[in-house]
Amino acid sequence: xxxxxxxxxxxxxxxxxxxxxxxxxxxxxxxxxxxxxxxxxxxxxxxxxxxxxxxxxxxxxxxxxxxxxxxxxxxxxxxxxxxxxxxxxxxxxxxxxxxxxxxxxxxxxxxxxxxxxxxxxxxxxxxxxxxxxxxxxxxxxxxxxxxxxxxxxxxxxxxxxxxxxxxxxxxxxxxxxxxxxxxxxxxxxxxxxxxxxxxxxxxxxxxxxxxxxxxxxxxxxxxxxxxxxxxxxxxxxxxxxxxxxxxxxxxxxxxxxxxxxxxxxxxxxxxxxxxxxxxxxxxxxxxxxxxxxxxxxxxxxxxxxxxxxxxxxxxxxxxxxxxxxxxxxxxxxxxxxxxxxxxxxxxxxxxxxxxxxxxxxxxxxxxxxxxxxxxxxxx
Amino acid sequence: xxxxxxxxxxxxxxxxxxxxxxxxxxxxxxxxxxxxxxxxxxxxxxxxxxxxxxxxxxxxxxxxxxxxxxxxxxxxxxxxxxxxxxxxxxxxxxxxxxxxxxxxxxxxxxxxxxxxxxxxxxxxxxxxxxxxxxxxxxxxxxxxxxxxxxxxxxxxxxxxxxxxxxxxxxxxxxxxxxxxxxxxxxxxxxxxxxxxxxxxxxxxxxxxxxxxxxxxxxxxxxxxxxxxxxxxxxxxxxxxxxxxxxxxxxxxxxxxxxxxxxxxxxxxxxxxxxxxxxxxxxxxxxxxxxxxxxxxxxxxxxxxxxxxxxxxxxxxxxxxxxxxxxxxxxxxxxxxxxxxxxxxxxxxxxxxxxxxxxxxxxxxxxxxxxxxxxxxxxxxxxxxxxxxxxx
Numbered sequence: 001x002x003x004x005x006x007x008x009x010x011x012x013x014x015x016x017x018x019x020x021x022x023x024x025x026x027x028x029x030x031x032x033x034x035x036x037x038x039x040x041x042x043x044x045x046x047x048x049x050x051x052x053x054x055x056x057x058x059x060x061x062x063x064x065x066x067x068x069x070x071x072x073x074x075x076x077x078x079x080x081x082x083x084x085x086x087x088x089x090x091x092x093x094x095x096x097x098x099x100x101x102x103x104x105x106x107x108x109x110x111x112x113x114x115x116x117x118x119x120x121x122x123x124x125x126x127x128x129x130x131x132x133x134x135x136x137x138x139x140x141x142x143x144x145x146x147x148x149x150x151x152x153x154x155x156x157x158x159x160x161x162x163x164x165x166x167x168x169x170x171x172x173x174x175x176x177x178x179x180x181x182x183x184x185x186x187x188x189x190x191x192x193x194x195x196x197x198x199x200x201x202x203x204x205x206x207x208x209x210x211x212x213x214x215x216x217x218x219x220x221x222x223x224x225x226x227x228x229x230x231x232x233x234x235x236x237x238x239x240x241x242x243x244x245x246x247x248x249x250x251x252x253x254x255x256x257x258x259x260x261x262x263x264x265x266x267x268x269x270x271x272x273x274x275x276x277x278x279x280x281x282x283x284x285x286x287x288x289x290x291x292x293x294x295x296x297x298x299x300x301x302x303x304x305x306x307x308x309x310x311x312x313x314x315x316x317x318x319x320x321x322x323x324x325x326x327x328x329x330x331x332x333x334x335x336x337x338x339x340x341x342x343x344x345x346x347x348x349x350x351x352x353x354x355x356x357x358x359x360x361x362x363x364x365x366x367x368x369x370x371x372x373x374x375x376x377x378x379x
Numbered sequence: 380x381x382x383x384x385x386x387x388x389x390x391x392x393x394x395x396x397x398x399x400x401x402x403x404x405x406x407x408x409x410x411x412x413x414x415x416x417x418x419x420x421x422x423x424x425x426x427x428x429x430x431x432x433x434x435x436x437x438x439x440x441x442x443x444x445x446x447x448x449x450x451x452x453x454x455x456x457x458x459x460x461x462x463x464x465x466x467x468x469x470x471x472x473x474x475x476x477x478x479x480x481x482x483x484x485x486x487x488x489x490x491x492x493x494x495x496x497x498x499x500x501x502x503x504x505x506x507x508x509x510x511x512x513x514x515x516x517x518x519x520x521x522x523x524x525x526x527x528x529x530x531x532x533x534x535x536x537x538x539x540x541x542x543x544x545x546x547x548x549x550x551x552x553x554x555x556x557x558x559x560x561x562x563x564x565x566x567x568x569x570x571x572x573x574x575x576x577x578x579x580x581x582x583x584x585x586x587x588x589x590x591x592x593x594x595x596x597x598x599x600x601x602x603x604x605x606x607x608x609x610x611x612x613x614x615x616x617x618x619x620x621x622x623x624x625x626x627x628x629x630x631x632x633x634x635x636x637x638x639x640x641x642x643x644x645x646x647x648x649x650x651x652x653x654x655x656x657x658x659x660x661x662x663x664x665x666x667x668x669x670x671x672x673x674x675x676x677x678x679x680x681x682x683x684x685x686x687x688x689x690x691x692x693x694x695x696x697x698x699x700x701x702x703x704x705x706x707x708x709x710x711x712x713x714x715x716x717x718x719x720x721x722x723x724x725x726x727x728x729x730x731x732x733x734x735x736x737x738x739x740x741x742x743x744x745x746x747x748x749x750x751x752x753x754x755x756x757x758x759x760x761x762x763x764x765x766x767x768x769x770x
Contacts, residue, residue: 041596052769059440167477191439 003315004359008204009151009181009294009350010319014247015206021250022208025243033240034231043242050249054213057252058198059189061218066232067245070212071180072102074199075145077214077236079106081222082143082174082197083115089172090140096120096128096157097335098150103178104331107145125287126153126336130161137165141173148182152332152348153286154294156186163194174220180204180212184255185262185293196220202244206352207251211244261353265292268351268360275364279371285333285346295349296333298342299367302374307347310370316363319348380474381459382438384445385532385539386428389452390551405450405552408614412448412768413441425492425534431459447612449578451547457532457539462496464503468510471529471540478542479511479529484521487511491533507531549578553614556580559662559692560655562647563587563618565602565722568666568695570609570712571703575694576664577613584617584658585766586651590624590723598720606766608712615767619654622760623647626753627727633747637733640674641741642748644683649754652689654761662690668703669696673732682736 005013014022025046031039033047048062055062068074083093095107097119111117120132128146137144144162149155159177166173176197179188184205190198197220201212216222216235228237269292276282281300299307304320311318333343349363386409391401402423409428410421418436422429430445432438438456445454458474460466472479479485487508489500498506507529512518532539559581561573573583587602599620606618623646630642651663667675674683684691695703707713 036595036597038596041600044597045600059437170481189437191443192437 003317004355004363005317006349006351006355006359006363007317007319008352008355009348011203011209012206012352013354014203014208015251015254017254018202018207018247018251022243022247025246029242029246033242034229043240046242046246046249047240050245050252053249053252054200057184057188057255058200058215059191060215064190064215064218066214066216066235067240067248068212068214068232068236069210069241070203071100071178071199071201073236074201074212074214075100075102075176075178076106077225078176078197078199078216078222079103079110079143079145080225081235082176083110083113084223085221086142086172086174087115090142091116092138092141093117094120094133094136094141094144094162094173096122096146098122098126098128098152098155098332099145099147100151100178100180103145103147122155122332122336124336124338126150126155126285126290126332127287128155128157130158133158133161134165134168137162137169137171137173139169139171141166141169141171143176144173145176145178147178147180148186148188149179149291149294150332151181151294152330153296153336154181154290154292155287156182156289156291159193159195174222181294182291184252185258185265185291187258190215190217197222202248202251205251205255207248208244211241211248213248256353262292264353265351268292268355268357269295271357272349272360272364275360279364279368281371283342285336285338285342293351295351296346297349298338298345299347299371300341300345302345302371304345304347306374307345307367307370310374311363311366314366316366318363319350320346380470382432383457383459383539384430384438384442384454385457385541385544386430386445386454386547387452387544388426388428389450389547389549391450392426401450401552401555404554405448408448408450408552408554409445411614412444416440416444444611445547446545447548448552449548449550449580449612450552452549453544454547455530455541455544457541459537459539462493462533462538464498464506467503467531467538467540468507471507471531472511472514474540475527475529475542478527479515479518482518482526484519484525485511485527485529486520486522486525487529487531489531489533493533493535496533503531503533548612551578551580553577553580553612554582556582557662558582558584558658558660559664560584560586560651560658560660561664562651562666563602563606564666564724565598565605565716565720566666566724567707567713567716568668568671568703570605570666570716571706571710572664572666572692572694573606573609574612574706574710574712576692577609581664582616583609583613583664584655584660585619586654587618587620588623588647588650588723589620590627590726591622593624593726594721594723597718598722601715601718601720603764603766605712605715607769608710608715610766611768612710615765617658618764618766620762620764621650621654621757622762623723623757624726626757627723629748629753631727634744636729637731638736638741638744639727639729640732641679641682641736642745643727644674644679645686645741645745646750646754648683648686648691649750650758652687653754653758655689660689662692663687664692664694666695667693668698668700671700673734676734678735678737682738682741685738685742 031043033044174196183200198215285296418433460470
């Protein structure tokens, strides 16, 4: 039985290029980039190549890229670092209700520290109104943090409006974008987006888990959370995890052309949307203009987990909501104000370049079979 | 809304009959620099260079690069619009919205090179001004000292609206001033010296002296990085790395210790000159500043220059360290320059270098060495690296 992996927003399979690079770094090029000898230098060259690859993907300068242990750490460094560095200039932080837990929980902590956190509510499609963003940003706002793409429904958030709002309010605010789900999938040019801080992660683009990066615009100072030997310009010290970082770089280099892949995903996505719309009791929760890599829908009447296991038995892997909120009801779908039944039966499909239309068709067949097999139980 | 970059030429306009050739070089430099970004038209009409993005090309990237091209006096991003008063007024309000809503006073300036346009310049200014006053209640007119100036240009094919122009990198286009070789060390000074000569239109070749195994690959990489920064202004160049340890060992072994520095400098001059000649360079450039270190006293320079048959340019000669550091910050080389790797000038250092060397004694000391053989040996092992701006 061939497996069908539709859970790429949770994590992806590591590509050949990245795996090879990690092996090479662990067995041959194993120097510490801080060592002065040739082994150290060779490791440093790899560190540099990885940094340049990530920078190029974001339209940033290499010295603006800091390697971290992943999206969560990038988000934490960005949020605490920015809030603490700017606390003298204001007290207000603007974010949304549909952020990733690494942002939501950091925000809770900042609230305990005395910051005023404003959380914008999405509409029923998981979209944030740019007008709400404009209204929320005041002249004492020090930080605006927003994801580029929502990880559960794929809605694209109005980060441009946040940049406008900061300019219009003449706020001393830094703009942080959690771009983990958008990285490698949407064009992300830091200049065009006018962001100060941006988080990305390797394992969503066929790189290894445990490594990510934070973009910090040149000239922007944020405070460090950890203290050590000066690596990553002291923002994230500690011996660099070279196998992971170099593999991250290799994964970025192996990314196909964004536009070409985006149109392939659009095709796959609309095929699925069309087929889903023909099934009774199925409603799509992702907006029409969502990132086509993510498709969230509710199969009315069937508990998400039940369906998930039914599919899993047939080698088809999907997610109920987000992998990070294992077992809990989705805070995103709740914030969207969906009825309980739709939340309880919500499934998320997320794609990668390795998925095919045949797999989509196979999935639809299995879903129909599942709906027919699993007797409707009261939710 | 269509956005373009308008470029006004600098010193080039003073060039009389040669002006055309200077402009051609500048156009070539602009094209070469922004072409990798994809999709820009670069053309010159009536002393203005227009950089127009085709669809999808990012104008901010192009702007960042244009800011570093020598030969440009000013540049500005502008909004291209139809030659129609309603369109011009609306474009001005929309395109300059942010600036106009935060300014208190403003004025409108107009240039009308298309004399067939029905209104003359003062009339255009008055009409656009009146429109903006009505649209932005926060504004008042101040023709003498406005917070913000709205500029309207009526040209043959279209009208352009923009705000204050930004200052370009100045100088004259690289490639119009011949070719010279910069002796680059990895310190603060030599990248600045290279930049200063490039600003005078000089195309660069780089020569670096490395002393492996005493100096590391990192020290050499640092020089490559520095030159990449310089090449954002000076264009691509070739770097020649001369392995110098053997020469240094010989000098250390056979000459008086206090003359080590000056004899080493003379060797560097000789070697650099050989490479420079081969590369068709007409001069050498160094980052020396008078009195900075032992090898940069007047007497030391006399001794060094005695072996030079080409002119040696020292653009920093009269500059103060603080001024040099300011410039290094401006061209973004400072942070790289202060990275702490040993270079060829720091591996063998005499305890008390002679600060006022006398040529006669230096030459006598050198007799202990087989100068030609040493030169030939290090020149036969030169490494070549291509340098180009990496962003």
